[in-house]
Amino acid sequence: MLEAFAKGHLTNILNPKPAILYVAVFPQFLVPNQAGFYARGAALTLTRAAVAMLFYGCVVLSLSRLTRVLLRPAVSCAVRSLSGLALILLGGRLLMARAPT
16 A cells, blocks of 8 residues: 555656646735745645545545446446447547548
């Protein structure tokens, strides 16, 4: 479990989307040289972290319950068959598509 946590943490740290969020959105709420600049920045960061933990916690709990269902042989076979059919249909659609002129 610790190995999975470490991999997830490393993946999250190397993800560029949070950095882009901080650079693009946070400056709208932070005014330099204003009282409480660092406190407001810390509050925004902690709020975002709390929302992310709540969201990903719900995802983990949902997937842990869903995994039991997906591991059943009949369900697993149905999922593989449906995804294979979807890919075949997509390939057929691409085969029949005309090139843009």
